[in-house]
Amino acid sequence: MDSGGRPSAPGSGGPRRPRSDEDHTPGRVERFRDAMAARAATGAAGARALVRRVKQTPPPPGPFRPGFWRSPIRGPWLTSVFGLVLLIGIPLLFVTGMLSYAAYNPGLDRINDQTPDKGLLGFYLFDWPTHPYWLYRLTQGVHVTLGVVLVPVLLAKLWSVIPKLFEWLPVRTVAHGLERLSLLMLVGGVIFEFVTGILNIQLYYVFPGSFYTLHFYGAWVFIAAFVVHVCLRLGRMSRALRSRGLAAELRTDLAHTRPEPPDPDGLVPQAPAPPTMTRRGALTMVGGGSLLLLVVTAGQSIGGWARNTALLAPHNRAPGSGPNGFQINKTAAAVGVNPAHLGPSWRLELRGSRPPLVFTREQLLAMPQHAAALPIACVEGWSTPDQHWSGLRLTDLAALAGLPDAGSVLVESVQPPGPYASVVLRGNQIHDPRSLLALHVNGADLSIDHGYPARIIVPANPGVNNTKWVHRLTFRT
Template sequence: GLHVGLGLIIVPLVIDKLWSVMPKLVELPPVRSPAHALERLSLLALVGGLLFEIVTGVLNIQYDYVFGFDFYAAHYFGAWVFIAGFLVHLGLKVPLMWRTLRSESLMDVLRARNEAPSRPHQTMSRRGAIGLVAAGMGFVAVLTVGQTVGGVLRKAAILLPRGRSYGDGPNDFQINRTAEAAGVTEEQTGADWTLSVESTSENMEPVVLSRGRLLSMTQHTAELPIACVEGWSTTQSWTGVPLAELAALAGVPAPRSAEVISIEQGGPFGRAVLQGNQALHPDSLLALKVNGVDLSLDHGYPARVIVPALPGVHNTKWVARIVFRS
């Protein structure tokens, strides 16, 4: 939530900075020397990378993928373009800053008379501009942080799709992907649902477990967060069967990895691969309940995976199979 929240909060600051340097960006002639050309290229990477990160990031948190390319890869490389532009620009400007600072004695500057420079008529003072930007940043913060911190600010998170309420009770927390969007129905998750626990070993038969059987096994409760790449996070109390117990039941007490397969077909949410250390963590669960009650269908009923420090997209919902690899 911190990454996305800060990204939105600095938008007024970015707009103000672009407004202040715009005369430099459009100055003529555009290139005066090889060094100046390199500076212009660094500005292109710096400004272009920054705007690309903000625009694609805002579209991503709204699930609006109009750009037609993989967001995660593009956002990652866009960040490196911005960093490269920033470092080149800094490398070009630091020598100029150093020469300027050394051109005058510090004591001469301190002894100089304080004379106000002549300047054209201002429509806003510097303090007014800074105050306006600060107020804009604060206003955006109020409209965004509610989806992460919750409480009274949750209803104010109107800029983000997960700030709203999902009903009363223990299942009232953010939902990244609903059962309807995933094509998962109550018929698929009803009384006939079973979990298949499998091993890649040819000598082991799959173990098929009903939800009742899972509830009769050793239950473990852990306070764990779901942190999504779209910027929201929520911490809840999850209860279920440790994945380590299911691995042992499959005949793989020390798995190299575990593939979790959902009822949902296809797409990035349909399956996830956990590393062995993730599957064996004592708080890694096949969760059956949350906050003391059964999971709702939108939260993954009849069973979902919840693993510490794992992005939300890999905490698979509506689990149908788990394949442990030795």
């Protein structure tokens, strides 16, 4: 249909030699160059024509047609409101997630490191502090609760940009193609992260591999695309946000709800349906979804009376009553601890620069006891309020082992080999006076499920690194 753009016949624009020259060789080179230039020109013209023809291909019926998407409230402003919320929320998720990774001290020892091939992605690792003692409780509570709360916003954002998925042509230029590939990483990455995180906090381990590895590397795949997306869209977002006032929009009723002016991205429908919901209504519904999720989730990280409000969260009830009635991560039975190893035959072995020392629980109880009020805070986001632990200071045990300035300690549990059966703690964690090998909690012996006969409790330490059923401490310089 576009005869003007059809490639010209080969040779028609061929080389036109001005005159024959005495000098034979340069003439031939020149002729060759001319021929190549002409062929290139022909080829380029042909390619341009092909591109033009492809560009004029009508979209197939269905979602690719501009009239298909009809919601009258879809448009850059609404997308940008959801985008702004995610622009604040997602960096917060990323930072708290990276903090959680650092809290496991993966750079300290091979035993702590489930991602030994992390390479440059661990560039920022630092010595995880013990101050303030509620640090991990806060960061991980925020990470998990915020992730849950952002689900409706994420869904709304994806809903608001659905026409872009079906834009026609699917790829217009190289830049456009690369950008869409990046969007695949963005959308795939964000949902991969949300899904793995949300399944993991419910102990629904159906994802393909170790949660720790998948969620960590997945976060980097996602954030690479997220940063590009922000770079490319920030200007458009702020322009769109300025195009309508939030206050005015929140006062607009259904009768006055109109589509936004047509936008180059094609979010605004060309054939809008009559409105059935105001923008205020849409924002309220999405915000209401987030609020409801917050209400039924946050209590498991706040504890106390609020725990009862976390109606759908995994750790919303006490597993028992009394001094040991607080939340359990993994029971002794769940990790396969043999109860016979916890009876009178149990011994604590202390290693350091001297020959190993061995203690019975009675001997440990006869030593000076120290107390600390510390929470258990889990990577799954739930936590307990401060519990009153008492036992032996790790720093005293280090001195007993002959290494008063120990730089690290390998903690080994009675539990069968597996993830978190042993951990290495850093010097700053050993020498905090609140770091204990606890024997009692809330005035009673530890229960089996809380680590009887002895467990580690360290301020701001991820719960799973507060090893239970400890039987050996190996201090190192």
